[in-house]
Amino acid sequence: MGKRKRTVLLADMNAFYASVEQTLDPSLRHRPLIVCGDPDQRHGIVLAASYEAKAFGVKTGMPVSRAKELCPDAKLIPPHMSTYVQYSVRIVDILKEFSPLVEPFSIDEAFVELTGCEALFGDGETAARQIQQRIDEETGIPCSIGVGPNKLLAKMAADLKKPRGLTVLTQKQVAKRLWPLPVVRLFGVGHRMEHHLHRMGIRTIGDLAQADPDLLHHRFGIIGRVLHQSAHGIDDSPVDPHSLDGNKSIGHQFTLPRDYTEEKELRLVLRELAEEVAGRARQAGVVGQTVSLTLKGADFRSIHRALTMPDPSNLGRPLFQAAMTLLHQHWHGQPVRLVGITLSNLRTDRGIQLNLFEQTEKEQRLAETVDKIRQKFGKESILLAQSLTESSVFSDRAGKIGGHRM
């Protein structure tokens, strides 16, 4: 890209899942709407809230019970993932008419590299206005657009005004518009990082920009330097249309219908999640070597630990064993409300090294046969006998479309 001045744009669909639902069903428009897991099962968290619900203080990721307290009139509906995916694809197609370099960043956000397209669509702001209008006309979904000289500032700009915002952020405005913001608003700073920065006396993005980059490097490694640059609005990363092509991990998490405190209950959930993740890995034609376990409870910080297995696998049993090892090492009986397993360090499964002491080949054939039966007769047609017990989450899982990526 050289030293040439860039124009990058981020289109962020506002309250995406809720907006799609409101577009499809006019009776849902202009009223508080919450998309969440099955409300009857006390299923965890708010996946999306319409702006009408957000006005009551409902936030994404909040427990549904809390959201209902804040906004008792809200209409609760279960998610329709495949519909959202279709909308997302349509929106990306619209963006691609403005530039060949479109990077889908998540289901409801995409970067567009407009550099060099100015002659066709005018400057960033003009192009953004056209995009906003077309998305609204063709899909009915409101979006906020941020325009900046790089991806970082485009993203920060889009977050400054919602819904239906259009914000242009230049390098010169960084000090005035970003530095007064709390440091957690900076792209790349999560709650954990915020906590560390607070302990160093860094509370605003401006504080971070003024901090000693060597000290940040010493404390956080290379991430420290990147954050320091970010606080100055500097970011060289290109808009990469293929960034989502290589699936870097496969994971599933599950919010439990009640708090689980018994190892044997968690054991069963892990067994089922391991089978699920392994099945998806087989479907994707990959094996993975690193297994991570996530546990969240109502009253403790989440536990997230990883283990690298001796051999890569896409079978449920080894994944489950690795997850159990992690559970034994890091869980001390706290009530658990959310469980997740992720398989990473992926590679193609074209060659699987068989093992002298294990029946890898037999297990592989068994798993592939189960996969075929499920493809033909549905996920619930064949399952582990223990999945018929009360603690099982399986029957619940099988009905979901795709579940939710971690």
Added chain:
Amino acid sequence: MKFRISRSALTDAVSQVSKAVSNKTTVPILTGIKATVDENGLWLTGSNSDLTIQVCIPTRQDDKELVKMETMGSVVLPGRIFSDIVRKLPGDEVEWVVDDRWKTVLRSEQAQFELKGLDPEEYPRLPQFQEDQMFSLPSDLLKSMIRQTGFAVSTSEARGVLTGVLWRMEEGRLTFVATDSHRLSRRQADVEAPEGLTVENMVVPGKSQSELGKILADRTGWVDVILSENQMMVRADNLLFFSRLLDGPYPDTNRVIPQGGKTEVRVSTKEILQSVDRAALISRDGRDNVIKWTVKKEGVVQVHSAAQDVGSVLEEVSAQVDGEEMSLSFNAQYMLDALRAVDSDEIQILLTGAMTPFLIQPADREDALHLIVPIRTR
């Protein structure tokens, strides 16, 4: 403590014991080399938590006087700097004087070093062995057994006993087994042992065993192997080698070694080795390093490898084939390791199926075998 010593003999001995000197400072004294001189010569000792090496420079060897002792004594010197100094000393001889506070002066021609030594009483004692669990074998045999099995151990710390080599002893027959669970190598030999000596589960750490192989490199003659509960000692001329043994039961490997097969192949070791080596030029860039063999009735082994972004290779090696035709894929490196370890012009390969382990043995002997587990391909 005062003596003069041949510098070249000292350099050799120091480089041998340095292999055992600890780099970590958890036990500070173990970063040192212990030196003890008496009328027999100079003993040097290096040690870490896994192994201990003790080397003697005798007073006389082949009519040459190597050590001229004036007063006996002992000292511990900092290992790294001491070995660097010895290597760079200018003269043929080193004069070595230690005072009663362990201050050590090393003098060779115009160079004079003064080193702060440590009290040798602080240095850990060597483990004691009863000599009832002992067997003996020629050094050359031990070296070849080490060379033919050591490569098959697992290099991943998490694999426990599989990072070591199993040494078993039964009715005068010594067996080495090493496996990382993807391939296995076994070597057997008759050795000199007291009647009735049986050793079931002695697992020598792979790293210790390879150090032993290196340190025995130019030693000939016989060596004694002596066992205790959790340690082993190897005794050769002017050398004592101690290693910790690995804890835990080694898996039963007899049950995984196939007794019969579907196809038997006899082939020239050199020809098949060279063709696998060539095929590996294509496969080695892939993460699995997969090559494929197709064994054909008309008497050929077809060697094939393909890599998506590189290209492919195909060649045929003539062989004597009995039994079913068969195709199987495996890791080329495992095959190269095994073929290089085979001390025989011709090998016999016993195939049991595309997804089950196959055996490679010297055609003329039964004391060595290598097992490779195939890669499942789609």
